[in-house]
Amino acid sequence: xxxxxxxxxxxxxxxDYHTTLFRRLIWEGSVPLxxxxxxxxxxxxxxxxxxxxxxxxxxxxxxxxxxxxxxxFLMDVVFDEVAAKVLxxxxxxxxxxxxxxxxxxxxxxxxxxxxxxxxxxxxxxxPSTSTAIPMRLILHLASPPTEKLLLAPNVxxxxxxxxxxxxxxxxxxxxxxxxxxxxxxxxxxxxxEGIKEHNFDEYWxxxxxxTPTVTPAPPQSPSPLSSAAMNPSADQAAPxxxxxxxxxxxxxxRIYLPNGPVIxxxxxxxxxxxxxxxxxxxxxxxxxxxxxxxxPAPPPSRVNPNPQAPSVRQPGYALIQGVVSPPxxxxxxxxxxxxxxxxxxxxxxxxxxx
Amino acid sequence: MSxxxxxxxxxxxxxxxxxxxxxxxxxxxxxxxxxxxRTLSRRSNLKKPSRLWTPIRRxxxxxxxxxxxxxxxxxxxxxxxxxxxxAIGNAPxxxxxxxxxxxxxxxxxxxxxxxxxxxxxASEPLFTYINLSFSPAPDDTVANLFKSCGTDGHLxxxxxxxxxxx
Numbered sequence: 001x002x003x004x005x006x007x008x009x010x011x012x013x014x015x016d017y018h019t020t021l022f023r024r025l026i027w028e029g030s031v032p033l034x035x036x037x038x039x040x041x042x043x044x045x046x047x048x049x050x051x052x053x054x055x056x057x058x059x060x061x062x063x064x065x066x067x068x069x070x071x072x073f074l075m076d077v078v079f080d081e082v083a084a085k086v087l088x089x090x091x092x093x094x095x096x097x098x099x100x101x102x103x104x105x106x107x108x109x110x111x112x113x114x115x116x117x118x119x120x121x122x123x124x125x126x127p128s129t130s131t132a133i134p135m136r137l138i139l140h141l142a143s144p145p146t147e148k149l150l151l152a153p154n155v156x157x158x159x160x161x162x163x164x165x166x167x168x169x170x171x172x173x174x175x176x177x178x179x180x181x182x183x184x185x186x187x188x189x190x191x192x193e194g195i196k197e198h199n200f201d202e203y204w205x206x207x208x209x210x211t212p213t214v215t216p217a218p219p220q221s222p223s224p225l226s227s228a229a230m231n232p233s234a235d236q237a238a239p240x241x242x243x244x245x246x247x248x249x250x251x252x253x254r255i256y257l258p259n260g261p262v263i264x265x266x267x268x269x270x271x272x273x274x275x276x277x278x279x280x281x282x283x284x285x286x287x288x289x290x291x292x293x294x295x296p297a298p299p300p301s302r303v304n305p306n307p308q309a310p311s312v313r314q315p316g317y318a319l320i321q322g323v324v325s326p327p328x329x330x331x332x333x334x335x336x337x338x339x340x341x342x343x344x345x346x347x348x349x350x351x352x353x354x
Numbered sequence: 355m356s357x358x359x360x361x362x363x364x365x366x367x368x369x370x371x372x373x374x375x376x377x378x379x380x381x382x383x384x385x386x387x388x389x390x391x392r393t394l395s396r397r398s399n400l401k402k403p404s405r406l407w408t409p410i411r412r413x414x415x416x417x418x419x420x421x422x423x424x425x426x427x428x429x430x431x432x433x434x435x436x437x438x439x440x441a442i443g444n445a446p447x448x449x450x451x452x453x454x455x456x457x458x459x460x461x462x463x464x465x466x467x468x469x470x471x472x473x474x475x476a477s478e479p480l481f482t483y484i485n486l487s488f489s490p491a492p493d494d495t496v497a498n499l500f501k502s503c504g505t506d507g508h509l510x511x512x513x514x515x516x517x518x519x520x
Contacts (some may be wrong), residue, residue, distance in 0.1 A: 171503060
């Protein structure tokens, strides 16, 4: 993995090792899926013992991109030739085990995390990042509820939705989409090809032009986390960069609550007093009952430069890319390093149950 | 149980609906319906009825940008968003192009409404964009789009019969 930073550097921007490392980790993140054809819809003469397909799917990928290999499996192993001729991929659609329609245009990682938090409401479970349980999907072979799925189940519609999301993220970051629209057609296509082929270098060769760089927060702000731990290369005060993650208007961020509601709020990277906007501050502003605001810490002194505030128990936890995220992570950094391939930082909120 | 936990915090912030740009609401809309207290107190101070609207507008405008606006999520405290449709290219122009919509609606509802108004068949292509720049996801809510991309108190929706921006 140490070879990547050198291939990632671009003539305009240098990406430090840690940024690339996190982007690489996000890129390689995958989730286990168990795909089962709805038993009521299995064509006659199917091999019923084998209708289950397991896959470790990339988080940044999309369901329509998985359909070809699922189809290949079903055709080879489960269906007979007669059934294979009748079935049309356009009629396929997915549902979770609980009966939630799975959207074509949501990244698979988001679908998985959203499932995790919905489960956290019903079942007492502590989020675990080491053991992942396969999410069970039910594949239906006929009569898709088109008006609820919102998009046609083909790769082209998925690409359009993906590009739309990239542009919306661009708009939210910079107030215009000129970084995205400034890309040549080949480059725009290359971004999508990168997703389709799961090619990190192809994707980031272009994506780096629209993603903010990770430079430290403006010098007046003490930011123990980002400047020391996450930006080891930025010890000396760099000139404030217009392309920096800290100079964006707002981080493209959505908060997903269990069972549906999505909150999308403007998330400036710096607070009014110039300190970086942290995840805990953001969540306690918008989901205060699950993330009660922490009482202020005593003022820092020379003896105790980082005084700890008395902690308040939080009933909620934040999952970003499947990882329970530390409350003092900065939104600017999260937006530049842990965002999905579509540029969005998706925060899924789970609930601890006793 | 959990649902209550999630939904409770903003029930008390219903007053936010008073802070949207009322100047654009059609005159038939009863003003006091949105804005009880202030309208009444203003009315008693002002002599000329024709001047009634202007000062109120000035007082309300800055509030739209206030932080309070950000608290209206989940559609619980839904407010009214004014959608302004603008045709691009050869798309037919609408006679009436300002519409009010409740913020908790999804963008899909805007698309469906637009198709109905234009008499567009499901098979005919229609592309919708926000601010001449991007197509939002159809499951994005109008509230979310307005908060991050609203322009002068409107949500500008461009529509085209051909794909305009990638």
